[in-house]
Amino acid sequence: MEFNLRGRTALVAGAIYGIGEAPGMSSLDLAARASVDALAQVGLSPADVDGLFVCTPDDMLSGLTFAEYLGIHPRFTDNNRSGGSAFEIHAHTAAMALATGQVDVALIAYGSNQRSGTGKLVQSSRPSPWESPYKPMNPVSSYALAAARHMHQYGTTRAHLAEVAVAARKWAQLNPDAFVRTPLSIDDVLGARLVSDPLSVRDCCLVTDGAAAIVMVRAERARDLTDKPVYLLGAGSATSHREIASMPDLTVTAAVESGRRAYEMAGVGAGDIDVAMLYDAFTINTILFLEDLGFCPKGEGGRFVSDGAIAPGGSLAVNTNGGGLSCVHPGMYGLFLMEEAMRQLTGRGGDRQVPGARLAVAHGNGGVLSSQATVILGTEETL
Amino acid sequence: MESVCPEVDYQKFLAEGRLMIQRSRSSGRHVFYPRVAEPVTGARDLEWVEACGRGTVYSTTVVRQKAPVPSYNVALIDLDEGVRMISCVEGIEPDAVRIGMPVQARIVYRDDAALLVFEPA
Numbered sequence: 001m002e003f004n005l006r007g008r009t010a011l012v013a014g015a016i017y018g019i020g021e022a023p024g025m026s027s028l029d030l031a032a033r034a035s036v037d038a039l040a041q042v043g044l045s046p047a048d049v050d051g052l053f054v055c056t057p058d059d060m061l062s063g064l065t066f067a068e069y070l071g072i073h074p075r076f077t078d079n080n081r082s083g084g085s086a087f088e089i090h091a092h093t094a095a096m097a098l099a100t101g102q103v104d105v106a107l108i109a110y111g112s113n114q115r116s117g118t119g120k121l122v123q124s125s126r127p128s129p130w131e132s133p134y135k136p137m138n139p140v141s142s143y144a145l146a147a148a149r150h151m152h153q154y155g156t157t158r159a160h161l162a163e164v165a166v167a168a169r170k171w172a173q174l175n176p177d178a179f180v181r182t183p184l185s186i187d188d189v190l191g192a193r194l195v196s197d198p199l200s201v202r203d204c205c206l207v208t209d210g211a212a213a214i215v216m217v218r219a220e221r222a223r224d225l226t227d228k229p230v231y232l233l234g235a236g237s238a239t240s241h242r243e244i245a246s247m248p249d250l251t252v253t254a255a256v257e258s259g260r261r262a263y264e265m266a267g268v269g270a271g272d273i274d275v276a277m278l279y280d281a282f283t284i285n286t287i288l289f290l291e292d293l294g295f296c297p298k299g300e301g302g303r304f305v306s307d308g309a310i311a312p313g314g315s316l317a318v319n320t321n322g323g324g325l326s327c328v329h330p331g332m333y334g335l336f337l338m339e340e341a342m343r344q345l346t347g348r349g350g351d352r353q354v355p356g357a358r359l360a361v362a363h364g365n366g367g368v369l370s371s372q373a374t375v376i377l378g379t380e381e382t383l
Numbered sequence: 384m385e386s387v388c389p390e391v392d393y394q395k396f397l398a399e400g401r402l403m404i405q406r407s408r409s410s411g412r413h414v415f416y417p418r419v420a421e422p423v424t425g426a427r428d429l430e431w432v433e434a435c436g437r438g439t440v441y442s443t444t445v446v447r448q449k450a451p452v453p454s455y456n457v458a459l460i461d462l463d464e465g466v467r468m469i470s471c472v473e474g475i476e477p478d479a480v481r482i483g484m485p486v487q488a489r490i491v492y493r494d495d496a497a498l499l500v501f502e503p504a
Contacts, residue, residue, distance in 0.1 A: 135455070145457075245459055
């Protein structure tokens with residue numbers, strides 16, 4: 001049986017909070033503050049939420065903790081653990097729960113204080129008996145292995161990777177909320193300290209604090225809450241592995257599958273997209289996802305991003321907030337992708353607004369290219 | 384059906400100086416890392432077989448350390464049996480390891496445990 005989710009639900013509010021550094025606040029505090037900010041945008045309170053989608057990094061039972069903290073009494077709780085893609089999967093699950101009448105108001109929330117709390121990436125996954133003896137610097141080394149393979153197979157260069165970092169920084173310079181806005185050149189990236197070859201420290205995402213929250217309701221109610229609902233037109237996900245040694249082909253991610261499912265549901269293709277929010281934990285990610293989501297042929301991602309093509313003024317608007325590389329990356333970044341997509345589709349992009357943006361893709365990545373989840377969002381006129 | 388403790392058995396073989404991987408009796412397909420059943424089919428007929436130890440570098444990276452701590456290699460190796468494993472290539476500068484390079488397995492003992500590493504063949 002076919003149950004089409006296209007346009008059945010909408011994102012009606014989105015907020016970010018504590019981007020960069022939020023000393024003294026817990027991950028829970030941050031997520032809660034973004035949540036009440038988002039709910040208040042459309043005149044709702046925590047008591048109105050009956051579908052809760054949350055996965056803070058330092059609390060396995062955050063679905064319970066978060067509900068308690070804000071006085072939410074959910075009918076449906078989802079504490080998905082697919083990594084940074086969890087939030088695109090949350091949106092997909094929330095759309096199903098809303099469209100089938102299981103819940104009426106869905107809240108997707110995330111917060112992390114990993115920068116001020118520990119100063120490094122929180123490792124909340126189990127140590128691997130197969131990887132640990134060789135001391136890969138994960139997650140960087142896993143992505144480095146993918147980058148090395150892409151370079152070997154397709155002639156991608158470190159300068160191509162650097163283009164991705166520089167484009168992200170140029171977008172960040174247009175975003176007052178972005179954590180790092182200092183100038184960055186291709187040579188800066190090429191000359192930066194190597195962490196795990198071929199990736200330098202400038203090929204790696206930031207380690208920041210930050211929180212985001214998004215509120216979803218059914219389409220018919222959305223119009224009562226806001227004059228600019230952002231409709232969920234398509235969603236799809238796929239998991240191909242956990243550890244990098246089990247990824248079938250390091251140059252092809254499961255975004256090929258998640259993207260196909262999302263595009264099919266939405267009835268659109270890559271050529272229709274105005275804003276592409278692609279989970280850039282590392283520079284190679286952007287190149288892989290541009291290929292796997294159909295913006296360019298396999299292997300051409302490096303050449304596609306050359307000459308500022310994904311920077312402001314380029315041929316495709318990619319990661320307009322500055323991305324995980326230059327805006328915010330608090331352990332898991334997936335919710336920020338959708339928040340920025342919403343911002344662009346509601347015309348609140350300020351200096352970085354993509355003129356006339358109607359269709360956006362938010363693509364989440366979890367683990368080490370392991371979990372891929374794609375959401376297609378559109379304005380009223382795309383329905 | 385014989386009982387299988389995948390990780391324990393693998394390590395025990397390795398400590399005896401043998402690189403053993405699993406193979407499904409029905410499909411003939413090799414499996415690594417060791418498990419209680421063949422992935423995809425779920426077949427519970429995995430048996431231990433000795434791997435030849437020859438392989439090819441599928442991808443490689445150098446984990447950079449601050450001097451004087453030496454940087455080191457981490458690599459993905461495709462064994463001739465058709466399975467891929469994470470390991471490292473030694474006996475050569477870590478940044479001289481190349482994708483496609485033929486390598487040979489060697490069992491070394493470090494930190495009181497047997498460890499599988501590779502060196503250029």
